[in-house]
Amino acid sequence: MQFIVLKKRSILLFVLIFVAIAAGSIWLLFSKETVTTTAQGEQLREIHLVTTEFKTKTEDGKEIEAYRWDPGTIYVGKDEKVLLRLYGVNGHEHPFIIEGTDIKGVVKKGEETTVELQLKEEGVYRLVCLTHPDMGSNGPMIANIVVD
Numbered sequence: 001m002q003f004i005v006l007k008k009r010s011i012l013l014f015v016l017i018f019v020a021i022a023a024g025s026i027w028l029l030f031s032k033e034t035v036t037t038t039a040q041g042e043q044l045r046e047i048h049l050v051t052t053e054f055k056t057k058t059e060d061g062k063e064i065e066a067y068r069w070d071p072g073t074i075y076v077g078k079d080e081k082v083l084l085r086l087y088g089v090n091g092h093e094h095p096f097i098i099e100g101t102d103i104k105g106v107v108k109k110g111e112e113t114t115v116e117l118q119l120k121e122e123g124v125y126r127l128v129c130l131t132h133p134d135m136g137s138n139g140p141m142i143a144n145i146v147v148d
C-alpha cells in the first residue's frame with residue numbers, strides 16, 4: 001500500500017495556490033463593466049472618464065501643462081443608453097459641453113458628474129472642456145465619443 005506523504009510546507013503551498021485562484025476568480029467576476037439600473041429598470045453601461053493634467057518644466061525652468069480627458073476616445077453604440085461618469089482629478093473645475101447635443105455640465109475636483117447619454121445618429125461627438133478647448137488654453141481637452 002502506498003501513502004501520499006504531505007509535508008506541512010506542501011499543504012501550505014497548496015492552500016496558498018487555492019486562495020490565489022479563488023481571489024482571482026472573485027476579482028474577475030466583479031471587475032466586469034459595471035451597470036447601473038435606472039428608475040425605469042433599464043440597464044445602463046457605465047463609462048468612466050477622469051480629468052487629467054500633464055505638467056513639466058522646460059530646460060529654462062518654465063512650467064508647461066496640458067489638460068486632457070482620460071480616456072480620450074470612447075465608443076458607444078447607436079441608440080445605446082450609457083452613463084458617463086466624469087470624475088474630477090486634476091484641475092479645479094471643467095465646464096463642458098457635448099457638441100451636437102444640449103448636454104452641458106461641470107466637473108469639479110474630487111467630485112463625480114454623471115451624464116446619461118443616448119445618441120441616435122452615428123458619428124463622432126466631441127466632449128469639449130470650455131476652459132481648455134485648445135492648445136493656447138492648455139488643452140485641447142476634448143474627448144471623442146464615437147457612435148457606431
Ligand SMILES: [Cu+2]
Pocket residue numbers: 067091093094095129130131132141
Ligand atoms: Cu478643462
